[in-house]
Amino acid sequence: MSLLENYSGPALSISGLGKVYDNGFVALKDINLQVDQGDFFALLGPNGAGKSTTLGIVSGLVNKTQGNVSLFGLDIDGDVYAAKRLLGVVPQEFNFNQFEKVQDIVITQAGYYGIKVKEARVRSEKYLKALGLWDKRDVPSRMLSGGMKRRLMIARALVHGPQILILDEPTAGVDIELRQSMWRYLKQLNEEEGVTIILTTHYLEEAESLCKNIAIINHGVIVKNTSTRELLQELHKQTLVVDLIQPYAKRPKLESLQLNWLDDSCFEVDVNKGTAINELFNVFNQANISVNSIRPKANRLETLFVDLVRK
Amino acid sequence: MLAFIQMHHVAFNTILMKEIRRFMRIWQQTLLPPAITMTLYFIIFGSLIGSRIGEMSGISYMSFIMPGLIMMSVINNAYSNVSSSFFSNKFQRSVEELLVAPLPNSVILGGFVFGGVARGLMTGIIVTGVALFFTDVTVYNFWVLSSVVFLSSILFSLAGFINALYANKFDDISIVPTFLLTPLSYLGGVFFSTDLLPGQWQLVSQLNPILYMVNGFRYGMLGVSDVNLVTCYTILISIIFILFYIAMRLLNRGKGIRP
Ligand SMILES: Nc1ncnc2c1ncn2[C@@H]1O[C@H](COP(=O)(O)OP(=O)(O)OP(=O)(O)O)[C@@H](O)[C@H]1O
Ligand SMILES: [Mg+2]
Numbered sequence: 001m002s003l004l005e006n007y008s009g010p011a012l013s014i015s016g017l018g019k020v021y022d023n024g025f026v027a028l029k030d031i032n033l034q035v036d037q038g039d040f041f042a043l044l045g046p047n048g049a050g051k052s053t054t055l056g057i058v059s060g061l062v063n064k065t066q067g068n069v070s071l072f073g074l075d076i077d078g079d080v081y082a083a084k085r086l087l088g089v090v091p092q093e094f095n096f097n098q099f100e101k102v103q104d105i106v107i108t109q110a111g112y113y114g115i116k117v118k119e120a121r122v123r124s125e126k127y128l129k130a131l132g133l134w135d136k137r138d139v140p141s142r143m144l145s146g147g148m149k150r151r152l153m154i155a156r157a158l159v160h161g162p163q164i165l166i167l168d169e170p171t172a173g174v175d176i177e178l179r180q181s182m183w184r185y186l187k188q189l190n191e192e193e194g195v196t197i198i199l200t201t202h203y204l205e206e207a208e209s210l211c212k213n214i215a216i217i218n219h220g221v222i223v224k225n226t227s228t229r230e231l232l233q234e235l236h237k238q239t240l241v242v243d244l245i246q247p248y249a250k251r252p253k254l255e256s257l258q259l260n261w262l263d264d265s266c267f268e269v270d271v272n273k274g275t276a277i278n279e280l281f282n283v284f285n286q287a288n289i290s291v292n293s294i295r296p297k298a299n300r301l302e303t304l305f306v307d308l309v310r311k
Numbered sequence: 312m313l314a315f316i317q318m319h320h321v322a323f324n325t326i327l328m329k330e331i332r333r334f335m336r337i338w339q340q341t342l343l344p345p346a347i348t349m350t351l352y353f354i355i356f357g358s359l360i361g362s363r364i365g366e367m368s369g370i371s372y373m374s375f376i377m378p379g380l381i382m383m384s385v386i387n388n389a390y391s392n393v394s395s396s397f398f399s400n401k402f403q404r405s406v407e408e409l410l411v412a413p414l415p416n417s418v419i420l421g422g423f424v425f426g427g428v429a430r431g432l433m434t435g436i437i438v439t440g441v442a443l444f445f446t447d448v449t450v451y452n453f454w455v456l457s458s459v460v461f462l463s464s465i466l467f468s469l470a471g472f473i474n475a476l477y478a479n480k481f482d483d484i485s486i487v488p489t490f491l492l493t494p495l496s497y498l499g500g501v502f503f504s505t506d507l508l509p510g511q512w513q514l515v516s517q518l519n520p521i522l523y524m525v526n527g528f529r530y531g532m533l534g535v536s537d538v539n540l541v542t543c544y545t546i547l548i549s550i551i552f553i554l555f556y557i558a559m560r561l562l563n564r565g566k567g568i569r570p
Binding site for chain 1: 319321322324325326329336369399403404405408409410411412414415422431451565568569
């Protein structure tokens with residue numbers, strides 16, 4: 001892409017973005033965000049936080065109320081067509097014609113980008129095969145399963161060869177095996193073809209294992225924007241779940257640690273990160289608590305996430 | 312302009328061909344009904360009642376109503392093709408496929424409008440075929456005939472598009488055909504010559520745009536008309552410009568498609 005050869009700025013730049021819906025609801029207050037070229041970026045946040053609204057504005061599906069957005073330095077108002085050529089979009093909700101056949105959907109989308117039918121056929125074959133949908137090419141899209149529909153939207157979003165791909169909850173409703181193959185595919189797209197990827201997800205382990213950088217949005221504002229690694233380092237406390245060998249009629253107390261009993265034979269305990277397990281055992285032994293097993297509670301990122309959005 | 316067309320002709324064709332494929336695929340709902348309705352009109356109004364009416368404007372009643380009936384099918388089908396297709400794109404969210412693509416709104420509008428024109432013309436041909444079973448079809452002036460059909464289908468396709476932008480549910484796209492299009496067609500000189508109307512009603516009927524389309528088309532077929540041809544073209548073209556302007560404004564604002 002000649003356009004991009006001498007551009008080195010961010011792939012996506014959002015500044016002062018605000019959105020008030022027609023009913024007066026303020027969905028975005030003041031979003032500022034930059035995603036570098038080649039990044040694999042996660043936009044996280046609880047339901048209704050404003051993730052889809054933000055990505056919708058970037059994709060041209062939602063009108064913004066204020067602020068600026070540019071893709072590879074191209075303003076989405078001023079250079080709208082050039083900007084859109086660089087962008088592929090996989091929205092949260094299924095948005096294809098239910099009666100059209102799978103391959104026709106992809107070919108038609110290519111046509112909207114000015115790609116002639118002959119070339120569109122070749123490309124649609126490439127992407128439908130890559131996403132495991134080639135066998136279904138002549139099936140009306142309504143007959144696909146939920147996970148297949150999602151993969152169809154990914155194939156459709158790639159057919160014009162975008163430089164940046166936006167995926168709004170791409171793995172919702174996709175089974176574990178397929179999710180992992182989707183991850184591999186996205187990783188490959190990112191690493192080998194240099195496509196910048198932005199995704200939203202409610203599976204935090206997905207963000208943790210895929211994404212280099214993470215922003216967390218809540219009530220229409222960004223509450224955290226950092227690299228995944230730094231975010232994980234911020235977790236200085238860890239919650240452990242301790243199962244005991246036998247139930248305690250009288251629940252023991254410790255001076256050094258606050259035990260949060262779940263039932264008579266199980267409690268949770270918060271420890272500083274880096275605390276040696278041996279030390280813990282010693283403490284428990286001295287209090288005559290015989291431990292059966294210790295495991296970390298849930299996902300570490302999840303704990304932090306809940307902390308951040310609760311504020 | 313030329314560069315614009317070159318750049319977007321693939322996208323325009325894609326939309327147009329998709330529209331044509333759609334109405335061909337569901338031909339039982341799109342192409343068959345006008346053929347049936349027309350047959351009934353010809354049998355009832357043309358043969359049964361027409362034989363008692365005798366002549367209108369100096370020609371047989373069957374021949375007199377034929378151009379108007381063809382025109383009515385054309386505009387109804389052009390209108391409903393665009394309104395139902397675009398609304399269903401909204402409803403199924405597949406309009407988003409167009410919104411994310413690098414497409415000027417004029418190309419989107421053009422694609423859908425010419426889809427409606429295609430359906431209108433197709434219906435016109437089918438209905439004319441039906442008419443051949445009942446009466447002779449003559450062509451007095453081919454250029455008038457084809458240009459009036461073409462402009463009328465553009466006009467009603469644009470109107471159908473605007474209707475679809477405003478529609479929130481499927482019922483909303485049948486309001487205009489039921490409450491506006493049908494009455495205006497019946498009063499638009501399909502079944503009678505406006506000479507039959509009392510003085511002040513003749514004036515009122517001249518406010519009805521369908522009157523000009525029907526009469527322009529009748530002139531193209533039979534060489535008789537209640538209205539002046541220049542007025543007919545002026546009115547058609549002016550309304551097209553107005554509707555095009557409105558549709559473009561609504562599209563640019565994202566009315567009904569971009570929250
Ligand atoms: N068309 C609309 N009109 C009015 N309010 C809307 C509209 N679309 C979204 N909202 C509101 O804007 C807020 C943000 O919605 P958005 O879809 O961006 O959330 P999200 O972060 O994507 O949530 P989720 O994780 O559930 O997908 C919500 O409170 C929602 O109710
Ligand atoms: Mg969302």
